[in-house]
Amino acid sequence: MTENTTTQLIQKVADYLKEVDTESLSDWGEERNDFIQMGGDYLKGVDKVISGDLRIIKDDGSVGTYPAFRVQHNNVAGYYKGGIRFSTGVHQSEVETLSMLMTLKNALHDLPYGGGKGGVHIDVRQHSKRELMEVSKAYVRLLQNDIGPYRDIPAPDVGSGAEVMDWMTEEYKALHPKEPFINTFTGKSIANGGAQGRAESTGIGTFTSYFYLVEAVMNGTLPVNEEHAEKKERIKEIASKEEPISVAIQGFGNLSRAAAMEAERCETPHRVVAVSDSRSTVYSKAGLPVEPLASFKMKHDRLPNEEELKELEIEAEVLDPKEVLTLDCDVLILGAIEDQITAENQADIQATILVEGANGPINQDADAYLESKGKVIIPDVLANAGGVTVSYFEWIQGTTNEVKSKTDILNDMNSRMKDVSHRVYTAYFNSENGETMRFLCYKLAFVRLIDLMKRTGKLM
Known part of the structure; x- marks a missing residue:
């Protein structure tokens, strides 16, 4: 999976809408195809990249240095949202690609979020719990002015989990006294405001x-x-x-x-x-x-x-x-x-x-x-959205203080997943141009995103 592959597919969707699917967004008039291309160009770039080296004192007294990234791709549909990876596979290009996928996934599932992604290049198996906690806190310090409950809301991903989110939440709270903090991260432990079933x-x-x-x-x-x-x-x-x-x-x-x-x-x-x-x-x-x-x-x-x-x-x-x-x-x-x-x-x-x-x-x-x-x-953009959907429920829970049961949360998630799945499967099994299900997911997400761009004045 490469950024080049993702941007190619975004352009392919734009070309398809211009040349084949002329019914979608047909009320845009003579400038329709220009707007579609402009929207595609927006989605092929990212809004912001935050990067730096995290340095901690390890248990043996040496200094550990870990490249870290947070990419904010697009927020036309809502606050940036996406996980944080702790992995030796983390590099900037990968994080940019994953942030694009988050934008498309959230749009496909009608969630009020844009796309973001983060990561730290680290082998978690080679570090103690204290070292991982220090890396987690250093990561929050790097991002402290770019994340928040109404800006960019990270979550767990490969190599991280509820414990890491708890550490990060505590560090953000210490850095931002008297400010809202509980919804800055989702995927936290249940005792720390996490949602049942996450x-x-x-x-x-x-x-x-x-x-x-x-x-x-x-x-x-x-x-x-x-x-x-x-x-x-x-x-x-x-x-x-x-x-x-x-x-x-x-x-x-x-x-x-x-x-x-x-x-x-x-x-x-x-x-x-x-x-x-x-x-x-x-x-x-x-x-x-x-x-x-x-x-x-x-x-x-x-x-x-x-x-x-x-x-x-x-x-x-x-x-x-x-x-x-x-x-x-x-x-x-x-x-x-x-x-x-x-x-x-x-x-x-x-x-x-x-x-x-x-x-x-x-x-x-x-x-x-x-x-x-x-x-x-x-495809992933359809199948694995259960986590971000429940993260959305967790965000609502932190805002309203209304705590729902695990059964209610998972039932709500499954209901939303079935609704989106029905829309995708209907489009796919009635398509006639040999397009993959992945392509049609991208198309549905793309149409929602560029419609929002036009409505909010990003496409003029």
């Missing part, structure tokens, strides 16, 4: 976006044209067979564990046949018990080896971590990191439905290839 919301939302498609096809509520009739039949075949729907899941962090548990308790029988992390894949054609594997992973920060599987009384094989991608299964949930399916392995993918819980796990070329082979790809 930790598992992205995984549950990812599963919801997938399973709503299965339900809509089986219930006959999704109109499908001839171009997509074969895909519809393949989905019906998967859901109506005697055996449970087989699911392989890449990654086994918060997102993937929650998605696996949703699969296991789904009324339509599912069988989780594989889970993986950066070290290994655990596979059983007969199915895996999710809960003991999740407990082991949370305790040891890894999946069990063969001997430990025997101790847990789990009959399964231990495979290479990459093998999870190419196993024989009905559904593949990608819940790890970007660029996992590329030209190198695209021909080996056996799953019929691929769901992007992570950001950008399928690159652009592989996306087009898999689409041509009849695969159904539910």
Whole structure:
């Protein structure tokens, strides 16, 4: 996933609206195409980049230096919103790309947010809790004048979590006495103003976006044209067979564990046949018990080896971590990191439905290839918005002091996810120009954003 790929797709959407979909925004008159191009040019740039080196004294007395970034992409739809990554993969170009995706995701899901993203180049496994806390506080000091509850509202991402958000909230509060602070960060611990269900919301939302498609096809509520009739039949075949729907899941962090548990308790029988992390894949054609594997992973920060599987009384094989991608299964949930399916392995993918819980796990070329082979790809911008949706609920909670139950929050999130999924699936399964679902998600988001730009005077 690169910034160049994202900007290319934004331009492709602009060209499509100008040349093919002339009905959208048709009331803009003779200047319509000029406005569309201007809006595309806005979205291909970023509003602001904040960067610097964070320096802390490590436990051994040495100085640790960590490059850090926050990118504010576009705020026409609302305050900047996006996660903070602690990862050795963090660099400015990646953060810029992810901030663009956040703008599009929030627009697609009708959330009152723009897009932002942040990151620190650090290996969290090589640092103590104290060191990570000092890095977290240094990050807030770098951004102290650029974030806030009515400006830019960060959240957790890869390598961070509720504890990091709590540390950052406390530092922001110390730097801004007598000012509102509780909504500066979302994804906090429940005791510190976080929303119930936030930790598992992205995984549950990812599963919801997938399973709503299965339900809509089986219930006959999704109109499908001839171009997509074969895909519809393949989905019906998967859901109506005697055996449970087989699911392989890449990654086994918060997102993937929650998605696996949703699969296991789904009324339509599912069988989780594989889970993986950066070290290994655990596979059983007969199915895996999710809960003991999740407990082991949370305790040891890894999946069990063969001997430990025997101790847990789990009959399964231990495979290479990459093998999870190419196993024989009905559904593949990608819940790890970007660029996992590329030209190198695209021909080996056996799953019929691929769901992007992570950001950008399928690159652009592989996306087009898999689409041509009849695969159904539910893109990140649609599938993984459960987290930011519940972050929005957390922001409302911090503003109103009205605390909702976990059940109510997750029900509200699922309802919103289903509404957006229905809109996307209807557009996709009735499209006639061979466009991917990702492209159509971008198109729906793009139209909302440039309409707002014109209404607010950014396009004149």
